[in-house]
Amino acid sequence: MSLWSEKVLQLLRRMNSFHSPGSSLEKCLRFEVGGQQVGWVPPNVVSVLCRFPEVFSPPHGGAVALCPGLDSLERRSAAVEAVLQELRDGGAFACLKGWRNERYAVMPRYCDAPLMHMERAATSLFGVKRYGVHVSGFSRDGNGNLSMWLARRSNTKQTYPGKLDNLAAGGLAAGCTVKHTLVKECEEEACIPASVAEKATPVGTISYTYEDEDGVFPECQFVFDLELPSNFRPEIGDGEVQDFYYYPIKKVKELLASEEFKPNCAMVVLDFLIRHSVIEPDSEPYYQEFVASLHRSL
């Protein structure tokens, strides 16, 4: 096995750490809203939630549930928001310091109607699945050789400062379509006009679940390809990005093993390399492991 393959496999394992033997999966309680599971709550969070019996029913049968009296999206969202604000003020959880005033929809599956909304910074405490969109910007030269645009995240970003990112990416806020979010992020982060961004084509999703001291992160990213004219140049927009690079695909592949990337962006690149035949099954021993690890769901 090549060192590159091993490094990439390690990255994929880290991004699926919640699935690994010895993870907190067996200790977590199901988070249930309206009788349906929408997440996983780590034990240290459960004990804090028990202090709010008017919002969370006492743990029962391996689950912690919102009180049944909270019977509408609005009531649930408001009750949980009040708890989270109190916990934020009390400094209970470090992740709440990253409060963003971005509300994510909470539902059992993406196709289901939202049962409540939740502040983005709090979702890991409940293991609520988050959805986002990532755009791979690339061009081909006259011989069909691929090059890809990468962004370097600003050093002042709250998460993964200074790491490599895809051309544009963003979380799906409640009520926003995937395409709308994509066009907005392309415009804000890379000054890509809507007329160009709208040409991005959906090519699938990546899914993974990791855990860290902030909780459980089940995530699904909708993945888009955006083929750009070879004279196209993105520009720094809202300050989320400090630089853009345009690299031959071979160099992008090498960087995957370098820890330079924000990890889920590396997964988007890996998916691109597989779909565009930069990685092939007869020469990459972990080909099947790679594909499987890009699509794990709970």
Place this chain on the structure above:
Amino acid sequence: MSLWSEKVLQLLRRMNSFHSPGSSLEKCLRFEVGGQQVGWVPPNVVSVLCRFPEVFSPPHGGAVALCPGLDSLERRSAAVEAVLQELRDGGAFACLKGWRNERYAVMPRYCDAPLMHMERAATSLFGVKRYGVHVSGFSRDGNGNLSMWLARRSNTKQTYPGKLDNLAAGGLAAGCTVKHTLVKECEEEACIPASVAEKATPVGTISYTYEDEDGVFPECQFVFDLELPSNFRPEIGDGEVQDFYYYPIKKVKELLASEEFKPNCAMVVLDFLIRHSVIEPDSEPYYQEFVASLHRSL
């Protein structure tokens, strides 16, 4: 939800029936060779294997294992083959009537060295994972509109007679590369010259596990796209196919809901429709379920 979406979701659920609540998963024993799991053995098979204590150790700790004295690929393959031939002669399992003299490699993961070889028709008795390759043949007209080649399987095929299939497909026999198998199947089934077939590009895998009366079927198909000139015509080769059709992609999409397809070929088409943006996340509510269901592993 559209009827089409529901039908496709049902197909995906059937092809992942081993993962469903109520499947035999919890009753199956792990099949272990050289201390590593390589499959799942249904209870009815376990009781038959117990009649061969010189080959299979008595079930222990939720596993049935090859006797440790069988310590090489050759010894394991020969000992199991002798058992299977006896069972075949005795008419013990219907699936052994389909004996093909095709040997599949048995290993924990695709990247691992084979621990033994096993007759293709017997793999479901041990829930051993099978690998294959499927090729989607397609063309674009001057406006970029996609059309796809489909094959109709011969009415005399042992499995899924008369069903729709991809342009070419085949199982990976022990020791064969993915590309070699692809080129061979393209030539044999559709008279596609090697010079054309070699242009097929790898684009990922699909993985799923179903069970039926013949046992457990964990499968992984390496998926290739083959863009063909619009004047290209496949021809009937070795009689595995009775006809080829060239359909606009919209018609191919509709056929996915019709039960006309061999089910794993429908999954290959669904993966194609997603990668080529025929299905989009903002208009297909089950987009994320579809992608996840195309990539389930045990």
